[in-house]
Amino acid sequence: MLAETAPGVAELTEILREQAAEADIEARLPEKSLAALRDSGLMGLLVPVEYGGLGGGLDDLVAIAMRLAGGCLSTAMVWAMHCQQVDAVIRHGQPRLHAELLPRIAAGEVYLASVTTEPRKGGHLLSASSPVQSTGTELTFERDAPVVTGGMAADGFLITMRAAEDAAAHEVTLIYADRDQMRIEVVGDWNPTGMRATDSRGLRLSGRVPEHSVVGEPGAFRTVALDSMIPLAHLGWSACWLGAARGVMRELTGALRNGSWTLDLGSELVRERLARVRVDLELVAGYLGQVRREVTAARRAGTSLQSPTAQIHLNVLKVAAAELTFQAADRLVQLTGLSRGYSRDAEIPVERVFRDLRSASLNYANDRLLGAIGSLVPLDRSVRLAGFED
Template sequence: MDSDELLKEAARIAREVAGPASSDVDERSRFPAESVEALRHAGLLGALIPGELGGLGASLAEVAACTETLAAHCASTAMVFAMHQIQVACLVRHGHTDGLGQFTRDVARLGLLLASATTEMGVGGDVRTSICAVEADGDEFAVTKMAPVISYAEEADAVFTTARRAADSPSSDQVIVVCRAADTKLERLSEWNALGFRGTCSNGYRLDARGPLGLVVPDPYAAVSSETMLPVSHVLWASVWLGLANGAMDRARRYVQAEARSKPGVLPPAATRLAEAAVVHAQFKDMVAGATARYEALMDDRGELSSIPFVVGMNALKVSASTLVVDVVSRAMGVCGISAYRQDGEYSLGRYLRDAYGAALMVNNERIHANNAHLLLADRRR
């Protein structure tokens, strides 16, 4: 599948499957099973996996474009897709064991869905700290984690779980363990009933897993995090939010054009507000494209990826994108007026607005500012 075909397929699934199901997913706070099944069937779950391992060999920019397209129709589907691809990126770039190589082929061949358990009860939201540990027993591991959130855990084929490397490791010496669904017991501890992104099913769980030691990612989580997980997360989350903004802008544009058609020759009052919104929207688009290109250019430069300017820049992407999405959607609402405020009708933007507000809170912007504040103490002019 070339780049055009990939994007067309994502657009088709967004339009024909994810969009029609989106209201039901939102209302019932249910997993967008039909959309994920369509993505699996099209091979898109293995998009980032190289061709020689059975995947589509797509670039991150291509996957980001697919994510954006999905989000315009169903932000929950796009977020599930994004979170899955973040794990795939970690697997492809850091899964250098025989066991993980085989697992990567399985992900591509069977379209396995990957979830993630990074946060843990008792660490205060600091994902770079673990309490639970990998307990090695012969050539097997066991791990038990109390996770306040594991999005779509019950639908996933494996949960990528962070834990201390061994029972005697300090809290910051972490690894990722691939916990396959068949070897994992999940006990639900809390329910996800949130304002937005209701289809991600981000319940809390006690996770008990066992498996072969070959499914422990060999690179330290610190490296996986800085080289792959953080930058890929920020790029793909920003793509979800940009897609949300695109969807809202699309409704606003259609609203203004319908007004213009009803009174040809008269500029509709909302047209100027649309033009103002388009300025912020353009800024948002260019920022996401710029950051995606910057990461793709440096992807294999490990030194540069851990440099302060790069990390501060990717953190800035998260903060900016999560702020701009609320700005653009609110402006689109101003364009459509009461038609957007209504819960029904083709210009309704209620779900877009509710989804948009989640962006600044999932990995709270306050925490990101605090991280950058610390890093900037060590920043130097180039």
């Protein structure tokens, strides 16, 4: 697996860790970390070798996201969301877009940002309000984008648009726009509780792109979302959240082993608290691994992920990972106490990871996903649970 052999993942994680605290305080993207990612070749992890990429798969994405998140969750999310966009281009982009864009991504020249959230419709992924307009050979667009992770540093954007002036909200077209095909205006600030180093400021975007910039069929973004964007998002985010919580646990157990932190392991309460954190992490790891295998197997077999069972598993992964990793971080705050767990100046970033992980249930609202799971449950009469065939 590339994740184990890819040069420099350990060194990269170290750079991410060094940059994380200051970027968090200043709520800005850590430029040095992003530059190191661009130099590492990992921006092209999923890009096929024929375009100069590393030709990696979902196993690599999940394993590397977990490792990077142990250094800085914000930067790992920037990278995982970039990979999610790249996957959509690879699987649904037109040959001309592939030829123009994929070598640049592989060379680390293009960081791809995501624009799906929109004022009024909020996070709802499968609808859009602003229409794209066709001139016959080109598409023009104007789009408010209230939350764009790393938007100021992005070199390209995948943007959901309503398919035409007279199209319904659910007829969504996904377009690729290069930074130099657009005007970008900063319209919103970014001063949240956590995930501060993602610098997900609000932007107003407008521009003109050629017809071959449409990713997937016009009006049929749903297919791209179900095949690529949703699975990659839920796998990538969950891996990042788990990696961040595991990172803190690793640092704390390291400190216990080297004696720089002491815990009364004779106390049943302390032992239970340690165990509970481990239970949370193990459950997410097991479910993440299982859903990753399901998606990989479906891709190998060329089968769709549209069945209620597959959709339930993907959505349960996101909801469970968001809840359990935050619960683990909360328990770690309790275990480590005021000076070590709840303090911004503590050596181990328990407090930062706690704040960051609070966003997990909001970053694509768990409430929306629970609603979706609830409506799918009656359609899956077999109640086929993840990892079981019957």
